[in-house]
Amino acid sequence: MTNIAKGLEGVLFTESKLTFINGAEGVLTHLGIPIQEWAENSTFEELSLALLNGQLPTAAQLATFDADLKANRAIPDALAQVITHMPRGVHPMQALRTAVSYLGLLDPQSEDTGAEARRAISVRMIAQFSTIIAAISRAQEGKEIVAPRMDLTHAGNFLYMLTGKEPTAEQTRLFDMALVLHVDHGMNASTFTAIATSSTLSDMYSCMTSAIGALKGPLHGGANEAVMDMLDEVGTPDKAEAYINAKLDAKTKIMGVGHRVYKYFDPRSRVLRDYAEVVANKEGKSTYYQILETIEKVVVERIGSKGIYPNVDFYSGTVYSDLGIRKEFFTPIFALARISGWCASVIEYTGDNRLLRPDAVYTGVTDAHYVQLQDRQ
Numbered sequence: 001m002t003n004i005a006k007g008l009e010g011v012l013f014t015e016s017k018l019t020f021i022n023g024a025e026g027v028l029t030h031l032g033i034p035i036q037e038w039a040e041n042s043t044f045e046e047l048s049l050a051l052l053n054g055q056l057p058t059a060a061q062l063a064t065f066d067a068d069l070k071a072n073r074a075i076p077d078a079l080a081q082v083i084t085h086m087p088r089g090v091h092p093m094q095a096l097r098t099a100v101s102y103l104g105l106l107d108p109q110s111e112d113t114g115a116e117a118r119r120a121i122s123v124r125m126i127a128q129f130s131t132i133i134a135a136i137s138r139a140q141e142g143k144e145i146v147a148p149r150m151d152l153t154h155a156g157n158f159l160y161m162l163t164g165k166e167p168t169a170e171q172t173r174l175f176d177m178a179l180v181l182h183v184d185h186g187m188n189a190s191t192f193t194a195i196a197t198s199s200t201l202s203d204m205y206s207c208m209t210s211a212i213g214a215l216k217g218p219l220h221g222g223a224n225e226a227v228m229d230m231l232d233e234v235g236t237p238d239k240a241e242a243y244i245n246a247k248l249d250a251k252t253k254i255m256g257v258g259h260r261v262y263k264y265f266d267p268r269s270r271v272l273r274d275y276a277e278v279v280a281n282k283e284g285k286s287t288y289y290q291i292l293e294t295i296e297k298v299v300v301e302r303i304g305s306k307g308i309y310p311n312v313d314f315y316s317g318t319v320y321s322d323l324g325i326r327k328e329f330f331t332p333i334f335a336l337a338r339i340s341g342w343c344a345s346v347i348e349y350t351g352d353n354r355l356l357r358p359d360a361v362y363t364g365v366t367d368a369h370y371v372q373l374q375d376r377q
C-alpha cells in the first residue's frame with residue numbers, strides 16, 4: 001500500500017539554512033537565533049538582509065541595504081495609475097496580486113532569472129511592497145497616494161504612507177516588531193508556492209504573484225482577518241465562552257488556532273500576547289483582548305490535547321487594530337513582511353535548483369475507451 005503524505009505533511013523536499021521550527025516545543029529560529037531575540041533586538045530591515053545573506057549583517061552592510069531600500073521605495077507612476085483605477089471594493093490581496101504582476105511588466109530586468117538579478121529584484125520588491133500596499137489602501141479610501149519619506153524606517157514609512165501622519169516612535173517599534181515576527185516561517189504554503197514557481201526557472205514577479213495567491217487563503221495568511229471577523233461576531237466578552245463552545249460542539253474550525261507544524265503555542269503568538277498584556281496593564285483590557293483571553297482558555301482546555309493552540313494570527317489582528325489599520329489590510333501586511341522570506345527562500349532554492357514535480361496515486365479507471373459524443377448517455 002502506497003503512503004500518501006496528504007498536504008505534504010512531513011515531506012522533506014529541500015535543505016534550508018534560514019529557519020528552524022520545532023513544532024512540539026514551540027521553537028522558531030532564524031539563522032539559529034530565537035524569534036524572541038529577533039523581535040526584541042532587531043528590525044525588519046536587518047532580518048530581511050540577514051536572510052538574504054544567510055548571516056547577520058555588519059553595520060556597514062546594513063546601512064547599505066537600508067539606503068538601497070530607501071532608494072527603491074517609490075513606485076512607477078504607471079503602477080500608481082493602475083492602483084488608482086482598480087475597482088473599488090476588491091479585496092486588497094486581489095489588488096496586491098495584480099499590482100505586483102503589473103510591476104513586473106514595468107521592470108526591464110524582470111525576465112532575468114540569474115542570481116544577481118533575483119537579488120536586485122528582491123531588494124526592489126521588499127522596498128516597493130510597502131508603497132504598493134499603502135497606495136492600495138489610500139486609493140480604496142478615495143484619498144491621494146502618499147509618496148514615501150526617506151527619513152523614516154521601513155515600518156515607520158509604511159504607517160506614514162498609510163495614514164498620511166508620521167507615527168510615534170512607539171507605534172513604529174510595535175509595527176516593526178510585528179513585521180519581524182512575520183518575515184519567514186519555513187516551508188509554509190506561500191513560501192512553498194514561491195519556490196515551486198521558481199523551480200521552473202520562472203521570474204521573481206511570477207514567484208511572488210503566486211505566493212500572494214497562496215497567502216490570501218483563510219487557512220494561511222487570511223486567518224488574521226477571519227479572527228477579527230470572529231471577534232466582531234462574538235461582540236462582547238461575556239458571550240465568548242458560549243460562542244466558542246458552540247463552535248467546537250459543531251466541529252467548526254476556530255480561526256487563529258491550530259497549525260500544521262506547531263502542536264504547542266506558536267512562539268510568535270506569545271510575543272504578541274505579551275505585548276497585548278503590557279497594553280492591557282497600562283490602558284485596561286480592550287474588548288478584543290478580553291474575548292481572545294476567553295477563547296484561548298476554552299480552546300486550550302477543550303482541544304489543546306489535539307495540539308491545537310493559538311497561532312500567530314490569533315493576536316496579530318488586535319495589534320494592527322490598535323494601530324488603526326483596517327482588517328482587510330491585515331493579510332497584505334503579512335505579505336509586506338513575508339516578501340523577504342519568500343525572496344530569501346527562492347534565492348536559496350534556485351542556488352541549487354531542481355524542478356518540483358511530485359506525483360499522485362492514480363485512482364481512476366484504467367480500462368476505458370473513447371465514446372463518441374452522440375453515443376453518450
Ligand code: ACO
Nearest residue numbers: 218219220221223252253254255256257258259260306311
Ligand atoms: N479549530 C478547531 N479544531 C481544529 C482546528 C481549529 N482551528 N484546527 C484543527 N482542528 C482539529 C481538527 O478538526 C482535527 O480534529 P480531529 O482529529 O478530531 O479530526 C485536529 O484538530 C487536527 O487538525 P488537522 O486539520 O489535521 O490539522 P492541520 O494541520 O491540517 O490544520 C490548519 C492546520 C489548517 C492551520 C488548521 O489548524 C486550521 O484550519 N486553523 C484555522 C485557520 C488558521 O488559523 N490558519 C492560520 C495558520 S498560521 C499561518 O498560516 C500564519
